[in-house]
Amino acid sequence: MTTDNFAAAASTAYRSALEVIESVEPRVAAATRSELADQRASLKLIASENYASPAVLLAMSSFLSDKYAEGTVGHRFYAGCRNVDTVESLAAEHARELFGSPYAYVQPHSGIDANLVAFWAILATRVEAPALAQAGANGVNDLSEDDWERLRARFGQQRMLGMALDAGGHLTHGFRPNISGKMFHQRSYGTDPESGLLDYDLVAAAAREFQPLILIAGYSAYPRRVNFAKMREIADEVGATFMVDMAHFAGLVAGKVFSGDEDPVPHAHVVTTTTHKSLRGPRGGLVLATEEYADAVDKGCPMVLGGPLSHVMAAKAVALAEARRPEFQTYAAEVAANAQTLAEGLVKRDATIVTGGTDNHLVLLDVTGFGLTGRQAETALLDAGIVTNRNSVPLDPNGAWYTSGIRLGSPALTSRGFGHDEFDRVAELVVEVLSHTTADTTKSGSPSKVRCTTAEGVADRVRASAAELLDANPLYPGLALA
Ligand code: PLP
Numbered sequence: 001m002t003t004d005n006f007a008a009a010a011s012t013a014y015r016s017a018l019e020v021i022e023s024v025e026p027r028v029a030a031a032t033r034s035e036l037a038d039q040r041a042s043l044k045l046i047a048s049e050n051y052a053s054p055a056v057l058l059a060m061s062s063f064l065s066d067k068y069a070e071g072t073v074g075h076r077f078y079a080g081c082r083n084v085d086t087v088e089s090l091a092a093e094h095a096r097e098l099f100g101s102p103y104a105y106v107q108p109h110s111g112i113d114a115n116l117v118a119f120w121a122i123l124a125t126r127v128e129a130p131a132l133a134q135a136g137a138n139g140v141n142d143l144s145e146d147d148w149e150r151l152r153a154r155f156g157q158q159r160m161l162g163m164a165l166d167a168g169g170h171l172t173h174g175f176r177p178n179i180s181g182k183m184f185h186q187r188s189y190g191t192d193p194e195s196g197l198l199d200y201d202l203v204a205a206a207a208r209e210f211q212p213l214i215l216i217a218g219y220s221a222y223p224r225r226v227n228f229a230k231m232r233e234i235a236d237e238v239g240a241t242f243m244v245d246m247a248h249f250a251g252l253v254a255g256k257v258f259s260g261d262e263d264p265v266p267h268a269h270v271v272t273t274t275t276h277k278s279l280r281g282p283r284g285g286l287v288l289a290t291e292e293y294a295d296a297v298d299k300g301c302p303m304v305l306g307g308p309l310s311h312v313m314a315a316k317a318v319a320l321a322e323a324r325r326p327e328f329q330t331y332a333a334e335v336a337a338n339a340q341t342l343a344e345g346l347v348k349r350d351a352t353i354v355t356g357g358t359d360n361h362l363v364l365l366d367v368t369g370f371g372l373t374g375r376q377a378e379t380a381l382l383d384a385g386i387v388t389n390r391n392s393v394p395l396d397p398n399g400a401w402y403t404s405g406i407r408l409g410s411p412a413l414t415s416r417g418f419g420h421d422e423f424d425r426v427a428e429l430v431v432e433v434l435s436h437t438t439a440d441t442t443k444s445g446s447p448s449k450v451r452c453t454t455a456e457g458v459a460d461r462v463r464a465s466a467a468e469l470l471d472a473n474p475l476y477p478g479l480a481l482a
Helices: 003-024 026-040 054-060 082-099 111-135 145-155 179-183 200-210 228-238 250-254 291-297 310-323 326-347 374-383 411-415 420-435 458-472
Strands: 103-105 159-163 185-189 214-218 241-245 270-274 285-289 362-366 389-391 405-409 437-441 447-454
Touching: 003 026, 003 054, 054 310, 082 103, 082 250, 082 285, 082 310, 103 291, 111 145, 111 179, 111 241, 111 270, 111 285, 111 291, 159 200, 185 200, 200 228, 214 228, 228 241, 250 326, 285 291, 326 362, 326 411, 326 420, 374 389, 374 405, 374 420, 374 437, 374 447, 411 420, 420 437, 420 458
Parallel strands: 159 185, 159 214, 214 241, 241 270
Antiparallel strands: 103 285, 270 285, 362 405, 389 405, 437 447
C-alpha cells in the first residue's frame, strides 16, 4: 500500500467507526473528532507523547478487546485464546528481536504496571525463591504460617536506589506517593549540582552505603544519555539487581541512537518501558528480562496484572513491527538531532537549560530567568498554542507543584515531519512567549506563582506562526473526519 491510499483507507475506516459511535453516544464521537482537531492545531512538545500510526490506532479498535486471556501464551486460565496467543507471541517476538533481548513480556497495561511486574519479579527471584528453597517448599501455599510471616516481613525490608525526582527520576522508582515507595526503603542519587550531570562516583558511593536490592536507572526528565555499563558495574559491586526503566527513551534504543554502553538491554537484568512515548506505539508497557528473571516476569498476570488488553497487544505487535523497519532508525536519529536544535535554539536566545544541552529527546528549560514558575510558563505557552508540561529542575526552589522548569520533547513533532528549521523556529516562539510574560502580583504584593500576563498580541502572533509550521507538516495527512 502506498502512503496515500493507506491514508484514504484509514480515513474511510475512521469515518465509518465514528458514524457507528455517533449512533449510540454522539458526544463521544464529537470529543474524538475534537481531539484530532486539537492535536492538529497545537505544537505538541510534551516529551512523553507522540502520534501513533493509523495502523497502530486501528489495531486497538478490534474484537480482540472482547476476549479474556489471563495467563501466558499456551497457558491461559480461559478457553479459546488462540488469536490472543497469536498477537501476544507476535508482539513478544518483535520486542525480543527489536531490542536483542532473550525474553519479552508484553502484557503490562502501562509503564507503572511494567515497573510493578518487574519489582515483584525481582522480589520473587531474590527474596521469595531462596526462602522457599530454605523451607523445602514448592510454592508459597506450602509455607507454614510462621515461614509465611517471616517471608512477608522480608519483603518489607528490601531497598531500592533510584534517581532523585528533581534530577529527572520517576515517581515509580521508590517515591512515597507511589506504591513502590511503600514497598521499598528508598534512597535516591542526584546529579552534580554544578553541571546537572549524573555523577557515577556519587551513585557508587550511595550504593555501597545503602546496599540496595535494586539499583534502578532511567528517568523522565534527564536530558542526557546514561552509561548503563558503568551502572551495571556499580550494581554488581553491591550485589544489586540492575533494572532500567527506559519508558522515555525506548524509541532511541529501538532506533539504535543509543548503542554500546548506552543501550540498557545488554547491561540490565530487567528493562521496563512504555510503548507510547518515543517508541510511537499504543498506550501500554512491556518488560524485557534475562533468563534468570524471565519465569518470574511471566507471572505478571495474575501476580500484579488482570487480564491482558489483547487489542493493545495487537497494536504493540504492529508498532514494534514498524520500529523494526529501517525508517524508524531514521526517525530516532531525527528525534535526537531535533532535540539538539531545540536546545541550541533556546541557548542562543539566552535561555537557560539544565546541563546546558541535550543528547536525547528532551530539553529541560529553567524558566526562573524569565521571572516565572513552571506553572506560569506552561499556561502562557498553552495560550499561544504550544503544549508543554511543567517540571522540577534539580534542587527546585519552587517544589514539585509550581516548579521552575518546562520539559520540552522532540518525538511528536518529529513524527509530524518537523526538522532543523522548524525546531529552531519553535525555540524562537517559546522564547518569544516567555520573554513577553510576567508574573502577576498577589494581594500581599509578592509575585504570584500561578497567575501571569502575556503582552497583548503576542499569543495571537505566536499561534499564527505555529499554524504556519503545523499546516506545512499536517498530522495524519489525508485523514478527513468531517
Ligand atoms: N516510567 C517512566 C520513566 C515514565 O516517564 C512514566 C510515565 O510518565 C512511567 C514509568 C509510567 O508510565 P504510564 O503512565 O504508562 O504508567
